[in-house]
Amino acid sequence: MRRPDREGGGAPRHRRLPSVHARIRYPLARLGFLTIGTFDPADPAEGHEATLRIIERGEQLGLDSAWLRHRHLQHGISSPVAVMAAASQRTRRIDLGTAVTPIGAENPFRLAEDLATVDLLTGGRLQPGFSIGTPMRFDTYRDAIYPTTADLEDLGYDRLLRFRDLVHGRTVSDAAAREGQEEYASTVQPHAAGLAERIWYGAxxxxxxxxxxxxxxxxxxxxxxxxxxxxxxxxxxxxxxxxxxxxxxxxxxxxxxxxxx
Known part of the structure; x- marks a missing residue:
């Protein structure tokens, strides 16, 4: 029997609608984790090994992705590319990503070469994430990277676009040729198909x-x-x-x- 809208001649009763979160459910499609990869400066090897074990364990538990923070002049992972390369040989399924690498401290050309190499080693599981702009505490180490050009470097959006172009296969040199036994390409090598479509941006x-x-x-x-x-x-x-x-x-x-x- 339908409940009357009014009881005892009083004001109308209003049903309380469920909240938006109660009415709309978004099924979890994928689940991953992020680690800083801290280590004891007295024994940094153990800390890096622990990070690799965590990634292995994540894959065993069925997680979809493992993400590494990128740190400079700290007791945390300063070379996620190297760590992901090692992890690629100890895992078979889990995606490996960075969240995030400040691209202002990176050479886009060299980074494109390194990440393409690691992506091939992972079988296409790399998920590199980046931030743009001035990296955190950049003034403490910028001269170690750019001793004479720090003030001239473009640390904005164009730097990330340039990196993606290189990964995607943009022509770097018009001097592709063979000289004796040496063969020279016009694009970044190796080329990792699909990597350019897996680049993340930390907004x-x-x-x-x-x-x-x-x-x-x-x-x-x-x-x-x-x-x-x-x-x-x-x-x-x-x-x-x-x-x-x-x-x-x-x-x-x-x-x-x-x-x-």
Whole structure:
């Protein structure tokens, strides 16, 4: 029997609608983890070995991805490329990613060579993530990287685009040739097919999230994201841009992931 709208002639009773989160459920498609990979400076080898064991254990537990933080002048992973190369030989299924590598401290050409090599070793499981702009505490080590050109370096969006172009196979040299037994290519070698479509961007604002979507990057977000329109709007804009952007080709895995702060 239907319950009357009014009881005792009083005001109408209003049903309480469930919250948005109660009404809409998003099934978990993939699950991964992020590790800083800390180590004791007195025994750094053990710390790196522990990180590799964690990645192996993650694969055994059925997790889909393992992500490494990238740190400089700290007791944490300073060379995630090398760690992922080692992990590639101890795992078979789990994706290996960085969240994130500050590309301002990297040479795009050399990084493209290294990551392409590691991606081939993983069988196409690499998920490299990047941030742009001035890296954290960059003033303490920038002269060690760019002793005479630090103020001239482009640390913005163009640097990441240049890296992706190199990974994708942009011509670097017009001097492809054979000289005796040596053969020279015009593009970065080796070429890792599909790697350019698996590059992630760590956005920290609405503007950068929109830029990532418009330029076809996968999106990494975190609990510290702040947008000009507020935190919720930043994430909404990121999802909208990822849907309406023009990626190089459709991504086979979710285009937005959250990294721990």
């Amino acid at each position: 920290a604002s609405t503007r950068s999230a929109v830029w990532a979507g418009e330029n076809g990057f996968r999106l990494l977000t975190s609990s510290v994201i702040q947008g000009e329109l507020g935190r919720t709007s930043a994430r909404t804009s990121a999802r909208r841009s990822t849907r309406t952007g023009q990626p190089i080709r459709p991504a086979p895995t979710p285009g937005c992931r959250r990294a721990s702060s």
